[in-house]
Amino acid sequence: MTDSATRTKRSTKQAMGPYGQVSKVVDELDERFGVAKGGRIFLDKIFPDHWSFMLGEIALYSFVVLIATGIFLALFFVPSASQVIYHGAYAPLRGQRVSEAYQSTVNISFSVRGGLLIRQMHHWAADIFVGSIIVHMARIFFTGAFRKPRELNWTIGIFMLVLAVLEGFIGYSLPDDLISGTGLRIGYSIAESQPFIGSYMVSFLWGGQFPGDGSIIPRFFIIHVLIIPLVLLGLITVHLALLVRQKHTQFASEGRTEDNVVGSPMFPTFMAKTTGFLFMVTGVTALLGAFAQINPIWQFGSYEPSKISYAVQPDWYMGMLDGALRIMPSWEFAGFGHTVPLEVFLPSVLFPTLLITLWLLYPGLERRITGDHAMHNLLDRPRDRPKRTAAGVAMFTFMFTLFAASSTDVLANFFHVSLNATLWFFRIAIFVVPAIAAWVTYELCREMQGVHGIGKRKRAVIVRRSEQGEYSTVPSAPRPDDEHVEIDPEPVPVRIDIEPLGNGDGRQAEPSPTGMRQVTR
Amino acid sequence: MRVLLTRKFRAQFLLPAGLLTVAAMASLAVFFPGGGAGASGHADASQVSTNAKQVLKACGSVNTKGVTPVPNSGNPFTSTNLICHGGNLLSYGNDSITYANPPASYIAAGRALFAQSCSSCHGNTANGTMTVGGKVEPTIGPNLQGVGAATVDFWVSSGRMPATDVKAVEAERRPSRLTPKQALELAAWVNSLDPAAPAVPFPHLKGANQSVGASLFSLNCAACHTITGAGDALAYNTNAPSLQNRQITPQQVVEAIRTGPANMPRFSGNLSDAQVRDITSYVTGRLQHPTNPGGFGLGGVGPVAEGFVALLIGVGGLALICFWIGERS
């Protein structure tokens, strides 16, 4: 490189200003779209650092994994119930009559390179997706983050949970294997149990009496790959847009008030952490997909209505419904020339509808009961709201008991007790266990409120024996880490000033070198 | 400010992580029933074929209790390869399964063994009665006369008999206290009291069609044993045992299908010997040795185990990572 060339390059660089190419790109974009101000605000957006605020990200990123792996699977899956003779790679199926949907799923597992891994990642991500939504929801509930002004985001969250469960069930049904086909048969009977509309609904949806005219698989396919994901995507967008607009909640502590948000900036700290977390979620899913076999449909065989396996369970998030169906007594209403199978309709249609309605209405209910109509940006500690915490724990134990009831046979087998006794246990436990859990939680919260310094580490006590034989106790010296808890938290001295910088003459403005002007309060 | 190995880090991250790992391992261990390589059922087959060669081809009358005259369903009349000696049926069957009664030389040893291990529950002549103080009373165990050699061999070779707990609803499989030869000796003696079919089966798995076996398994067997053969609890404290246990020999699978031990239905004319052989090949070839290309099989108990893993390792593990990333005050 010649001397003059170097000089030219350097002078070009100088002409572009200290921020080089980036500022040129920003200029070009800003002239057209006016991105600079809003973009700056976005880069400065503050995210609270508390770990529980990342639970929702597990759900978000497993959704990303679901979309990515789902696109791959959609390239190979054939949504058709037509019967073909299997001639693929898995020997124990060769010569059997299977549906095209089943055959293509087995082919994804055995003949498409990397297909089994992607299929298993997709299934694991689905299980994690629903699980993390519920864990995230628990955090929102127990800390009171659903209160005004965030009721709408709570509502959207509930709808997303319902959609996620539905999406999971439909996706589970697509391979048309023996286990999922049985689940579909049960789904058919549940829909059929509804008074007035039941038999019409199943006839329309399945295209006739079970197993229908084969249209259920392509219909489920389009619902699974397009309709519900699209709705979910829209809801996620609104969910996040509301979050940005209303800003995060935070736990109260020194410097953290109703009127501010304390934490790390979007760029670069939070962005690095959250992008890294996206990779870690994908990595965990891939590791599970690699080492833990899920839904080995080649063992199950294609669905045929007169075949059945014992110990058939739906995926865990449907287990609640299955548990409710199992422990329901056999009450069927028959009269006036009609039949209403209450033993199906109540636990699997009415009960979930009421439950979801209750969740949707909860923020309004709590507001009415407590008379608290104020805006809340600071979170409650669960122990400070013993009644709400007790109600939440009761709901979770209730759901968990139902979930456990869906595996009465597996539990009976594992603990070597009678299946009948297990079922009766759950019929009683479903009422008793949540009540006990609520009571214990309530008492525990009340206890914890009264104790000073709860949650801090106990300091050891040294017992000394004097020469006269008397015993006395003295507290031990604080250990190095105890100090960390016991000193006052660091003051929060700076804030990001996101007022527009500069005095109006473009590039000659006074940008903070860091992008954040920090002002001591 | 924060160094990885401070006491706080250890207490707040490593400890819960360790506990979670241990819990996860423990939960995984639950789903992995220990199954080592087991004894093979093929060993005795050669022995029987040599026995078969020694016998004469003359048959007398044969007790037909418990048999059905449907071709190739454990039934001597419609079988090829019928071999008899001195009026005693020795072996019969076809290309799929050879049924053979233990040689007569086993009877004497069987009688002694029965008196020692079985007679207290089944009576001295295995007829389910016992004379106590001049009165004939039923014994704890059932009448064994006329059940056929296969039944006796199944119960004894699978370790269910002699029973360890006579009051149990069902005898459970355990390592047999008697050798395979002793089981055959007992079968020989019991069968000699009232000869009946089926005799002890020796399946020829070489030509088996596992695909047919898989299909028949899902129609006839999976309703109790589950589609992966994991087994499960049934009504009123009964159980369908796991078929994934590699101790289970092909011979025992055929015996169970043909004799219907305890609450298991007895499959006779509706499954041909060829079909039984196909099912057996699927059970011992696939269910006991699943290829599991997708990783650990999680015990083949389906979505329950999968849900535990997804919630514990998936959501739990990721929540722990959140715990590491974020602040914990």
Place this chain on the structure above:
Amino acid sequence: MSDADHQPSRTRVPMPIAALSDPHMSDAARHPKRVENIIALILVVAMIFFGLAGAAYWQNWNAWTFGGALGGGLFALGFGLTAWGKYLMPQGPFVEERHVLASTPDERNAMSAALVERSAVVVRRRKVLGGLFAAGAGIFGIVAAFPLIRSLGPLPKDELDVNQWTAGSVLVDSNGRPVRRDTLVIGGIMTVYPRNQMRMEDGQVTFTDQGLATDQTVLIRLSHEPFTTMPGRETWTPDGYVAYSKVCTHLGCPVGLYEQELEVLVCPCHQSMFNVRNGAVPQFGPAPRPLPQLPLGYNDQGYLIATATYDQPLGPGFFERTT
């Protein structure tokens, strides 16, 4: 710390110098160099894993290697980046003020006024037009929804009430073989279908969808002699054979689990238990009704047949089911 310490200078300062000068922009780690080395190592590990994944894919090694390497690489990459963010990036804590989202009362009033007054003007003056438009939109809604729903499938007629068993239907097993007197011994069970639903496809015996789903029936042999499951069914069990619908009255699962000593059929889905000797009356579990029983007999060839069809709709309850 005084204000002056944190006020940025008015001159442009290259980013790294400013970042280092500000305590809140400094690394979080106590030993940044050490942490940086560790993160670098993790990122290199990620690269190695990705290379391994590529090799595993290219050479088509087993799925464990490919997935394990891919997952390990992704995890390491993410772990490195997150650790970078956590230990080597500005930790603040920074504060962002929350701005009140609500508008002023005047602005709200203005919006309400605009909505109410303008619409009041419109509606008051053009009531008929408003009504017509609403009616038109409503009719469109109904008309548009109708084909969407109605075109999906046929109207249910009597499909749920009927089955394909008729008087004289020969019972055949899944391979199409008819059942004879001697097919089952006591304690045996098999699944049977009506022969009129049998067909050949690709050289295999199979059945119509309805034959498999609706007509599936379990045939059980309980004894050598006929017995009575319920009053009025004395002749339904020739030679101790009894047949029940295999479709559970709870949710329609195939009731294929039979325990021969207990003489009980169990539904594998929700564990309803039916006593086969006593008309399959449910004795435990959520099933509301007995399994319908199929009356049996023999035809001239000695094959087991149905002497009549089922006397009630099969399977789970539905609204139109007359009692």
